[in-house]
Amino acid sequence: MLHADVRTRVGRIELDVELDVGRGRCLALAGPSGAGKSTVLRIIAGIVRPERGRVSCDGQVWLDTAAGVNLAPERRSCGYVFQDYALFAHLNAWQNVAYSLRSLPRHERRRRAEELLARFGLAHLCEARPATLSGGERQRVAVARALARRPSVLLLDEPLSALDARTRASAQRELATVLRETGVPALLVTHDFAEAATLGDEVAVIDDGQLLQRGIPAELAATPASAFVADFIGAVVLRGFARAGAEGMTVVELEGGGSIASTDAAAGPVAASVFPWDIVIEPPGADGVSSARNRLPAQVQTVTTIGGRVRLGLGAAQPLVAEVTEAAVSELGLAPGVPVVATWKAAATRLLAG
């Protein structure tokens, strides 16, 4: 089990983070760039010393500023996968992986490194220099290198961000398998909520040095704790003023005009959030086709296909995003400029403190 409780100033942000990760669990630290995510990893690994804090792993104290304990990085047992992988350019793939195995005899080092590389499907590239490897191959060498000396913690800094979209999907599946199999606590940093939700057993959203919310991905999606979290995880966020309405509903008068209803209770200025896949598009003038209570007239601005789903950018008083099927696009003739009505249920509308 990894436990970290650190407080320090980094540049303009005040980092204040407490987290723990159990054996075989992966916590994804997700947030925008500059939120302090990577600094958390660097503090745990001993690369950066915080002003105050305590880091321990499996009962061993790595850092305790109050007690004057601060182990050098080489004495903490962290497998660290760096953002750009930081492979040693002067060593070939197996030598990179075997780098930490100094105590073993050479043939044993090589055997271990080849075994690991084979596990990542790179048996044929043992002799290759990093400069000749593709992004995906480099990423796998970096992960193999981090695992070679059986670390007590795995730290991954944006492990997929340096890959192109096509490689990323397969690398992500592979990494998920590795994280399941290693059995050590893993802490993964990413700016992409979807990536965090796929790779992490739990997701912690961080912004401006503070942890805003931590939970399993579905939990965060269902009940985002703040407008920032809702926006970060991909929900549409609409600002307005809430007041009690009929039938126990809350009515939100939206900024810029229009009103929507929610089953959440709230009063005063709020942010209402709804997920793009909960929004149903109807042609204008088809009132009452669905039972959805919330209906906002809008105009299609962009149509983007992503893996079988279509994201619609909608122009309204406040911009909306809806996710629909390709069938719906052709059926309704959706194209930029087409007027539509965006509809969704009051029960799919979360109200958050603005």
Add this chain to the structure above:
Amino acid sequence: MSSSPPFRVAVTLALAAALVFLTVPVLAIFVDTSPSQLLSSLGDPAARDALRLSVVTTVSALVIIVAVGTPAAYALASRDFRGKSVVTTLIELPLVLPPAVAGIALLAALGPRGVLGSALEDLGISLVLQTAGVVVALVFVSAPFYLRQAQAAFAAVDPAVVHASRTLGVGEAATFARVLIPSARSGLVAGAALAWARALGEFGATLMFAGSFRGITQTVPLAIYDRFSEDFPAALALSAVLVCVSAALLLSVKLVTDRGVVGLAAR
């Protein structure tokens, strides 16, 4: 993009002028020296002494420069401290010192009545007019060439690879040897070759600080100067040898650094 014909002609003429001016004197050495003269001059015991002394003193100086300069350059590249630019400037100062000034400076510091010289004398160490004095003069004038290159080479190493090494259980000193030096290799080799070439050609500071005694302090440049009034062909022949060695060094620097550039481009 096209440039005007007169401009293109002017540029080409300038290049031709530079090329002629810089290469004709060097080529003239070989035109005036027949291969037999070259060989016979190498048979001269005094010339052989000078060559041997040049090799011994420049290699000794290079060993000292690399052994001390490599960690020093890393300290300069990796640390930020107040007055760092002052330290860098002081280290680079010998680059711009006229050789005669460097010789005077060394005498003032390490000569018999110098600032540190008397202390050395008490320890029984005398540098002036000694082979060791030649090495000191060579280190003084050529170390900045190595330090500059090495500092730049270390500064260009991605800090993440150093961090990666540390998290892989390798300590600071071992990381320096196993990651930093190999990563900075091409810059270090280039710096060492430049320092060596500068040391091979060193004349003024050596003459003033160590004198010109055959077999003790008379390196090849001093031997050339010694001969040039009485035996010009012999001076020419020794010069030809020095040109060949220096050209070989320059070529190896080009090869090493070009490979470094290619390696970067492939990345």
